[in-house]
Amino acid sequence: MFDVQTYVERRNRLKKKLGSGVVLLLGNEESPMNYPDNPFHFRQDSSFLYFFGLDQPGLAGIIDIDQDRETVFGYDFGVDDIVWMGPQPTLANRTEGAGVEFAEPLEGLEKRIGEVICRGRKVHYLPQYRGDNFGKIEKFTGIAYNYVNAYASVPLIKAVVEQRLIKSEAEVVEIEKALDISYEMYQLVLKLAKPGIYEKEIAGAMEGLVLARGSAISFPIILSIHGEVLHGHSHENLMNEGDIFICDSGAESPLHYASDITRTFPVGEKFTEVQKDVYNVVLQAHDEAITMMKPGISFKEVHLHAAKVIAAGMKNLGFMKGNSDDAIAAGAHALFFPHGLGHAMGLDVHDMEGLGEYYVGYNDKVKRSDQFGLAYLRFAKKLEPGHVMTIEPGIYFMPELVQQWKSQDKHTDFINYDKVEAALGFGGIRIEDDVLVTETGHKVLGEPIPKTVEEIESIKN
Ligand code: GLY
Ligand code: MN
Ligand code: MN
Numbered sequence: 535m536f537d538v539q540t541y542v543e544r545r546n547r548l549k550k551k552l553g554s555g556v557v558l559l560l561g562n563e564e565s566p567m568n569y570p571d572n573p574f575h576f577r578q579d580s581s582f583l584y585f586f587g588l589d590q591p592g593l594a595g596i597i598d599i600d601q602d603r604e605t606v607f608g609y610d611f612g613v614d615d616i617v618w619m620g621p622q623p624t625l626a627n628r629t630e631g632a633g634v635e636f637a638e639p640l641e642g643l644e645k646r647i648g649e650v651i652c653r654g655r656k657v658h659y660l661p662q663y664r665g666d667n668f669g670k671i672e673k674f675t676g677i678a679y680n681y682v683n684a685y686a687s688v689p690l691i692k693a694v695v696e697q698r699l700i701k702s703e704a705e706v707v708e709i710e711k712a713l714d715i716s717y718e719m720y721q722l723v724l725k726l727a728k729p730g731i732y733e734k735e736i737a738g739a740m741e742g743l744v745l746a747r748g749s750a751i752s753f754p755i756i757l758s759i760h761g762e763v764l765h766g767h768s769h770e771n772l773m774n775e776g777d778i779f780i781c782d783s784g785a786e787s788p789l790h791y792a793s794d795i796t797r798t799f800p801v802g803e804k805f806t807e808v809q810k811d812v813y814n815v816v817l818q819a820h821d822e823a824i825t826m827m828k829p830g831i832s833f834k835e836v837h838l839h840a841a842k843v844i845a846a847g848m849k850n851l852g853f854m855k856g857n858s859d860d861a862i863a864a865g866a867h868a869l870f871f872p873h874g875l876g877h878a879m880g881l882d883v884h885d886m887e888g889l890g891e892y893y894v895g896y897n898d899k900v901k902r903s904d905q906f907g908l909a910y911l912r913f914a915k916k917l918e919p920g921h922v923m924t925i926e927p928g929i930y931f932m933p934e935l936v937q938q939w940k941s942q943d944k945h946t947d948f949i950n951y952d953k954v955e956a957a958l959g960f961g962g963i964r965i966e967d968d969v970l971v972t973e974t975g976h977k978v979l980g981e982p983i984p985k986t987v988e989e990i991e992s993i994k995n
Contacts, residue, residue, distance in 0.1 A: 535587040535631055536704055536789070542633040544585050544697065549599045551693040555656035556600075558647065558674075559585055560667045561593035575750060580881035581660055581694055581889075583790060586632045594643055594670075595634070600655070605636040607643040647674040658687035660694065663888045691889045698886055699878060699894065700920035705791060706970055706979065709879070709922060712793035713968065713980025715747050715785035720797055720983045723757075723781050724993050727773065729802055733757050734769035736781075744785045752784035752792035752883040761798060761962030762930040764873060775802040778809050780964050784883055792883040794924050795983060796966030803994045808851075810987050812929050813963050815847030817985065819927040820965045823875060827917060827925070827969050827976035832900065834914035837875035838862065840927045841907075844871045845948075848929070853957070856948045866945035868907025869935060869954075876924035877912040879968055884912065885922075921971040922979070928964030931957055 535541075548557065561582040564573040578589050586595045586606060593608040606629040611622040629637040638646075650657055657675060661683045662668045671682045701709070719740045726736045737757045744751050754767045761780030773779060782796040798813065800806075805813060819840040826836045845858040845867040853870070854861060861867055878885035878894055886894045895913030896902055903909055913923065936958060938944075940951045965985060970977045984990050 535589075538631060538633040540702075540704070541585065541587050545597055545604060545633075547697060548585065548693055549597060549602070551696070552599055552658065552689055554599050555658050556647075556650045557595075557597040557690060558657055558659045558671075559595045559597070560659070560662070560670060561586075561588065561595070562591060562664060563666050564591045565664070577750070578790065580790070580886070581698070583881060584694075584698055586629075586634065587789075588628055588632055589790075590628070592640060594640065596643075596646065598650075603636065604634045605638055605646075606632065606634050607638050607640045607646075609640055644674050651675065656687075658690035660690060661686040661889055691893050695886055695889060695893045698880060700918065701880060701922050701970070702920070705880065706922070708787040708789050708791035709793065709968065710979055711787040712749070712752065712785045712791055713795070715744060715749055716783070716793040716795045717981045717983055718747075719743055719783055719785065720781070720795065723797070724799065724984065724990075727779065727799055727801055727994075729773065729775040731773050731801075732769070733759065733771050733773060733779070737769040740781075740783060747785070749785045749787070752786050752794065756780065756782035756796075759801070759961055761928075761964065762932045762960075764928075764930070764962075773801040776806065777801040778805065778813075778961055778963065780962055782964065782966065790881055792879055792881070793980065794879055794883050794926075794966060794968060795980075796926055796928075796964045797983060797985070797990075798963040798965060799990055800994065804991050805987060808957070808960070809963075811851055812847075812960070813987060815844060815851070816927055816929050816963045816965050817987075818847065819843040820925055820967070820985075823925045823927065824967065824969055824976065824978060827923070827971055829917055829919050829971060829973065832914060832916045833875070833895070833923065834900065834911060836917075836925075837908075837911050837914075840875050840925075841867050841871060844927065844929060852953050853950055854948055855950055861945070861948040864945060864948065865905045865907055866948035868905075869939055869945070869949060870929045870931070871927060872907045872910065872930070872932075872935070873928065874908075874911030874913070876926050876966070879922050879924055887912070917971045919971055919973045923969050923971065924966055925969055926964055926966030928962060930962035930964075931960040932962075933958045 559582050562579045596605045608625045610625050625637040668682050672679045737755045759777040759779045780798050784794040823836050823840045845861045848854040900915045968979045
């Protein structure tokens with residue numbers, strides 16, 4: 535945990551922002567894999583972690599703003615539990631570390647919420663994503679399961695997003711701890727990637743390294759010679775000479791802050807000429823986007839600049855044609871770059887996406903586009919000091935998308951379909967780093983992981 539004061543201050547800020555009512559923050563329960571006593575790896579809810587720091591299942595926190603009283607509800611373990619789990623700290627011991635005065639049995643939570651509702655006071659809760667917590671909100675409030683998220687508190691969502699989006703120095707240190715593990719993961723990938731190896735052998739070794747560091751992956755590893763599948767989690771392919779592969783992965787720091795890094799490497803020692811050409815377009819988009827990162831610039835502007843570098847680069851290589859600005863305005867570049875430039879990162883790898891992407895990356899002034907490609911931009915608003923964003927442009931050759939657009943005669947003024955079709959089978963390229971917005975500009979977080987063609991080929995030789 536951070537020091538007690540961190541959690542006390544975070545809750546004080548939240549109370550001040552909301553002004554009145556009762557905040558209910560549910561922790562997560564163990565999540566069974568195939569029968570109740572055989573759970574998945576436990577992961578605490580990130581907002582509960584942020585405000586209370588307690589990293590065990592079966593907890594819930596109440597912040598009564600009007601009475602200025604904070605309570606954590608949970609279990610004290612009996613001997614029957616200790617027989618299986620070993621000695622456990624008391625609930626009171628645990629809550630003391632979070633600076634919470636009151637610790638009460640979980641059974642009392644339903645009654646407490648009922649009393650608040652009976653008095654006509656507002657219960658603020660966040661959108662839920664786990665079935666058992668939907669069920670708890672339904673039981674406590676009487677709101678039907680299917681309507682639980684519709685009645686989540688918008689003022690609470692906005693207040694939590696505002697706080698969690700700006701990372702303190704201590705939080706950035708945590709992210710850098712996660713990036714230290716990422717650095718080691720990519721050293722391992724570079725060592726293992728050779729013609730004749732299966733994707734699963736590298737992905738498995740990476741996950742093993744993460745576990746050996748006492749950490750957990752921040753999302754399932756994406757590692758494939760089919761880099762054109764943006765979030766493919768199958769690792770069954772044999773990797774051959776001449777292939778390139780995308781590896782997109784992250785780890786968690788001890789306090790569960792994420793890292794999120796992508797590299798694209800050749801399986802053999804070198805990129806082919808065309809792989810190198812396309813790679814350098816993505817790298818240019820990545821580098822120029824990072825250079826633009828500073829307070830006050832909108833992330834949409836940075837995204838559109840990366841799109842422009844990609845459209846101009848693909849025109850240079852003969853895959854696109856016509857005026858690049860017009861191509862971007864029409865959305866033609868999205869055939870190759872169909873996703874957003876990046877996202878906020880913190881306790882969640884896509885930070886706070888469970889609270890609603892709109893609240894994280896958009897606001898009343900910045901509306902989401904409905905154009906294919908741009909619509910997937912997770913964050914469009916202005917950058918502020920303390921934001922941690924990923925920068926992850928990519929170029930992909932997706933056979934199904936190319937066939938669909940060609941059959942619809944889509945953007946024929948901007949796309950050389952014959953040349954693109956001849957290149958199908960190329961796969962995809964993505965390059966991702968994690969960037970802190972500082973008072974004056976930006977800082978790329980973590981030890982540099984090889985990124986230029988020269989750096990990569992010199993290591994692989
Ligand atoms: N977690 C995959 C990505 O956004 O990079
Ligand atoms: Mn990633
Ligand atoms: Mn990412």
